[in-house]
Every structure is written in structure tokens, then in C-alpha cells.
Amino acid sequence: MSTAALLAPRAALFPSLGAVYRAQLSRARVARIPLLFVATFQSLGIMVMMRGVVTTGSADAVAAQDVVAGSTVLVVAFVALNLLAQYFGRLRATGGLDHYATLPVPAASVVLGTAAAYASFTVPGTVLTAAAGCALFQLSWVHLWVLALVVPLSGAALSGLGAACGLLANRQEIATLLGQLGMSAALLLGVLPPSHMPTVIRWVRDLLPSTYGVEALARTFAKHPDWAAVAVDLAVCAAVGVASLAVATWAYRRAATRA
């Protein structure tokens, strides 16, 4: 054989991340709108249900804050964790990963671009849920701007987890199961006030990354939020996000070139 041919250049991280993000975002128009609606509808339904148990005003103020924050972050868990796990599970099971694996792109660009798109899918649902929750439980809207931090950071943590579940599962059904379990845990442990839970359940709740997004948001409904605690909660989300997205990237490489 003659001398080796010149290799075409690799695609750089950020341009390819942007291309994946844009392509994934466009899928919402085609396939994701019904499920995004379900995600929001589920959270609105839970808040309406809880409104029957939790009263407005100072007596149940903390419980109301937890319900609204939990329902809001649940939208993120539904989409970024559950749907993303299912998406990557399907892609892996059907050989769809081959398309990306035979393109000269960094693994991180595929995982981060897709995770970022799924986190973005949650924006309308979280804003609508938080706004509706504030109206329903008469909570303050003043600090809802914090959603601009809660959604991307808890989105990073949960989508990283969802991507890792989808890419590590060796069967599509397992990916679906893991996604559903993760979302159910976020629902069951995130919406109800932790003060009413047994200690062991609270420990389990503390292990869930979604909890820190819920707590950060819940704290900002107070008249004088403890911003330091909010920052710590968000930092936990960010740290889990970095770790889970790193695991997801490793899982993608493993799944794309499985031998």
C-alpha cells in the first residue's frame, strides 16, 4: 500500500455540540410535543390534587413551597431523565448510535448537545408549572427568576443521569425502566414536604439529584430566602451534572464502539 492518505479534520467540540443541539431541538416539533404536554399536565395535576390537602397561607407555607417546587422540578425529571433515557436506549438498541460513531465528532458533543436540548425542552413546562403553582398556592413570584439557574443545573444533573441510564442499559426495556424509576423517585420524594417523611426516606431523598433543585427553588419562595443555602443546593446540582455527564460521555463511547 502507498503512503497513508491525509485524514480529514475532526469536527471541533463546540461547533458539533451546537449542530447536535440544534438538530435535537428541532425534534420537538416532530415528535416530542405530546410528551412535553404530558410532562406539564402531570405536574399541574399533582398541584391541583395537593391543593386539596395543603392550604394556602402561613399554616402550610412550607408544604406549599415544597409542592410547587417539587412539581416544577418534576417536569425536568420527566423530560431530561425519563425521556432522554428512553431516547438513548432506543438509539443504542436500534443501531442509531452508528451514525454518530462513524462521524469524527467528540463523544461529549453528542451527549452534551442532546442533554442540553432535552433540558431546553423543559423550559416552557417548568415556567408554566411554577407560575400556575404560585397562583394556586398564593406564593410569591418575586424570585422565580431563579428558574433560570434551577432549570439548567438540575437539567444538567438529571439529563446526565438519564443519558447514562439509556446508554448503559443493554436492552431498550431496561433503559425505559430506569428512566421511569428515576422519574417516579423524583415524583414520590420530591413533591411532598420532607418534614413529614421518616428519617430513612429522607436519607434516600437526599441521594436524589432532583432534591437539590427542588430545595433551591422552594427556598426562594420565602420572604427572605437563604441565598447561601440556595447557592449550595445549586452547586450540588452542578457537581452532579458534571459527574453524570462525564459518566454519560464515557457510556456513549462504550456503547458506540462496543466490541
Add this chain to the structure above:
Amino acid sequence: MSTQATPAPPAPAPPAEICCKVTGLTKAYRSGRGAKARTVLANGDISLEIRRGEVFGLLGPNGAGKSTLVRQLTGLLRPDQGRIEVLGHDIVRHPDRAARLLAYLGQESTALDELTVSLAVETTARLRGLPHPAARSERDAVLAELALEPLAERPLAKLSGGQRRLACFATTLVGERPLLVLDEPTTGMDPVARRAVWAAVERRRADRGTTVLLVTHNVIEAETVLNRVAVVDEGRVIACDTPGGLKALVDGDVRLDLVWREEPPTHLPLVAALAPRAAVHGRRWTVRTSPDEARDLVAQVTGGPAFAALDDFSLATPSLEDVYLLLGGRHEGLVK
């Protein structure tokens, strides 16, 4: 004064430049679980060379090991043993280089299904390293070349199977690569789309010397578009030559196809005598024989009582399917 020109001896043909060289490639996988697990040999000691600028085919039925071989060539699967060189690069040691040397069209389109044709092609171009303006201009050029412009804004999932396949083929053409690896690219396509595919391939071969590795189980396609073909069966290459060279192996024989209206009239001595020699596919009987005997058989079948039971008959020169059978390939699986 006269000079006498001495004819120079013909220069030896320059050795064809090799694009892809596979040596002793072996891949086995485990099938089943626990005590029932067994090792299946997907590829067994495969060696072949693909020359630059040729359309090289892998022909064989489903499950013959063609896709496994291709997945190893594209760096998606690591062989257990053997060596793969693509354009001078060791793909076993550096599987990541494959994406920078070749474009691959796999059998699945799930990664692209929910994108519009236009965005699927443009995104693939971006992921092949093209800057934004170049990706857009290549997208427009390829969509025009394959007459996909009317479908550009439709999602792949909403297209017919053939249209979707053509859109996926379009993604392999953006961000030029010297080697195209196409796994059954024309499945489900109508003749117009097929022609568009082969015209696009031929254009790239003529203009840029692009090499094409084509996986197919379609005999007609293999005979029409391939320069050389490797016949694959049960994980092994059982022959490798030009389609003409391979067909020369069965030169002299012809194929007689008899299609019966209902049950074959085996009570007739002529039909009863043919039965053990015929390959039966439903109501179709295929007999391979010499031209003289074939003519004689046609005369007897069409001139006697068997003709009343006959729906159709044909006499054909050998195809690659006949070669495949002669070489010991299994009977089913190739598409005529």
C-alpha cells in the same frame, strides 16, 4: 535515410493502488445465555483487497457476515484477529481514524428519523467537520443532485422507505470522503431513486476517484454496478473476482425456470424426471443444465401435456446467484 522504429515492449501495468486491505479478519460472538451459549463465527479468516476507484461489492444472503465485516472496516467493531488498513491507516489500532477516511451508510436511520431531510444532511455535514457555510452549500448541492429538494422540509420518519433511504444516502455524500461504505443503500427505492444513487456514485468515481464498498444481497444490482465482488457465505469469502470472471466459472450452463399454475404435474414422466434436479421455490422450479438439454427440455415441456400446467417459463444465462450456488452457498437469501 530511414529509421526503423523498434516497438517497445508493453510496459507492465502499474499495480493498482490499494484503498483497503483486510488480512485474516476473524470475529466471533457468543449467542444465547448460560449453558445454551455457543460461539458463532461471524467472520472467519477473511482477506481481501479493494482497489482505489473501484466499486467493490460484498454479496451474500442475510446473516452471511457482510455487515459484521463492514462494521469492522468502519471502526465500529473490533476484530478478534486480523488486520485492516484503509488508505494506509491501521483501523484496528486506530478505529477513530475510520470516520476521517470514509463515509458510512448503515441500515438504520433512527438517529435521523425525526429530523427534516435538509437538517439531517446539514447536521451530518457539520459533524463531518465542515464550517457552517460549506455545510449549507454542500447540503443544497447534494439535495439538488439527488432530486430531494421537494422533500427537504419533511421529516425522514414521514417519508416512504425508499425516500428515507435516499435521504440517508445524501448524508453520506456531504463532507467528501475518499471511501464510501454503503450497506444495502438502495433497499426499498424505486428505479428513479436507484438511478440517482448510482449516478451520484459514478460521478464521484469519475471526478474524484472515490472508492465504493457496497454491501448487497441483490444479484442484479451486483452484476450491474460492481467492478469486483466478494461472495460471502457463513462468514467466509468463497470467491472474489469481477462479476464476468465469476460467471465464467459456470459458463456453458443455463438456467431454466418453470412456473407451474398450481401443483406441478409430477404424474407426467418428463416432469417426474426433472423433479429431483430442480430447485423448488413455491411454484417455481429452477433447473441448471447445458444449453442443448435446456432447449430440448423447453421443446418437450411446451410441446407436451405438461404445457397445460405451465404458467410461465424462461431460459437465462448464468447469474451471480448461479455462481454462488456452484461455490456451495446456501440456497436462499439472494434477491434476483
